[in-house]
Amino acid sequence: MRHPTAIIHPNAKLDADVSVGAYSIIGEHVQIGAGSVVGPHVVIDGHTTIGIGNRIFQFSSIGEIPQDKKYKGEPTQLIIGDNNTIRESCTLNLGTVQDGGITSIGSENWIMAYVHVAHDCHIGDHNVIANSVQFAGHVTVGNHTLIGGLCGVHQFVRIGDFAMVGFQTRLSQDLPPFVTAVGNPAEAKGPHQEGPRRAGYSAARVDMLKQIYRALYRAGSSFDNSKKEIEELRGQVPEADADIDNMLAFLNNANRGIVR
Numbered sequence: 001m002r003h004p005t006a007i008i009h010p011n012a013k014l015d016a017d018v019s020v021g022a023y024s025i026i027g028e029h030v031q032i033g034a035g036s037v038v039g040p041h042v043v044i045d046g047h048t049t050i051g052i053g054n055r056i057f058q059f060s061s062i063g064e065i066p067q068d069k070k071y072k073g074e075p076t077q078l079i080i081g082d083n084n085t086i087r088e089s090c091t092l093n094l095g096t097v098q099d100g101g102i103t104s105i106g107s108e109n110w111i112m113a114y115v116h117v118a119h120d121c122h123i124g125d126h127n128v129i130a131n132s133v134q135f136a137g138h139v140t141v142g143n144h145t146l147i148g149g150l151c152g153v154h155q156f157v158r159i160g161d162f163a164m165v166g167f168q169t170r171l172s173q174d175l176p177p178f179v180t181a182v183g184n185p186a187e188a189k190g191p192h193q194e195g196p197r198r199a200g201y202s203a204a205r206v207d208m209l210k211q212i213y214r215a216l217y218r219a220g221s222s223f224d225n226s227k228k229e230i231e232e233l234r235g236q237v238p239e240a241d242a243d244i245d246n247m248l249a250f251l252n253n254a255n256r257g258i259v260r
Contacts, residue, residue, distance in 0.1 A: 051082035066119035081107035088113040164192040208240035
């Protein structure tokens with residue numbers, strides 16, 4: 001279960017069945033939950049808490065200090081949930097005291113090779129993040145998103161639930177829920193329908209997502225008028241009212257503007 005060449009600090013807290021591969025290094029303040037597998041040549045350091053059932057592949061660096069000149073060695077954290085797959089050569093950094101002091105990753109995420117998650121990012125659940133996606137500091141990602149390979153995400157950008165980001169996209173503004181974006185810079189290309197369908201959305205609810213998208217991106221409509229039009233859709237498909245609330249809450253906090 002634990003290769004003899006692995007170096008595990010005696011104060012690290014690993015569940016009894018955690019597997020650690022050859023030449024991996026586990027630091028003093030690391031906690032790892034049951035059923036997790038740490039591959040060979042992995043470094044996990046810092047005040048890092050990892051839940052159950054995670055699999056971390058070789059050459060990843062988890063919980064290292066932020067790439068931020070303001071960091072002065074404070075005991076900030078990286079918190080990872082359950083059942084995540086973190087593929088080869090990913091880098092996940094601690095938070096900074098200039099923000100909340102925590103970088104967090106939820107559960108059931110599929111994180112492909114060479115992904116960088118910078119300080120103070122917050123990534124939700126059930127996301128698919130393809131190879132070489134680069135998140136700058138303070139990025140927030142919702143749930144059930146699809147983020148294509150080689151994308152760059154500017155600091156403080158937010159990505160809403162069920163959003164989809166196409167291959168090689170440069171994202172420098174907030175991407176609302178249920179919206180597909182692609183390009184350099186990013187442009188909205190339509191509602192994301194397949195993800196919600198796979199999550200069990202009914203045909204009527206998916207159709208309402210299309211109406212929300214049309215209201216948000218209607219030519220000539222102001223941002224405030226678009227929000228009002230989305231509000232007026234409430235009640236037409238009761239199960240979609242939660243999606244309307246989700247969209248309006250996101251738009252009301254779009255301090256960087258949204259992808260248009």
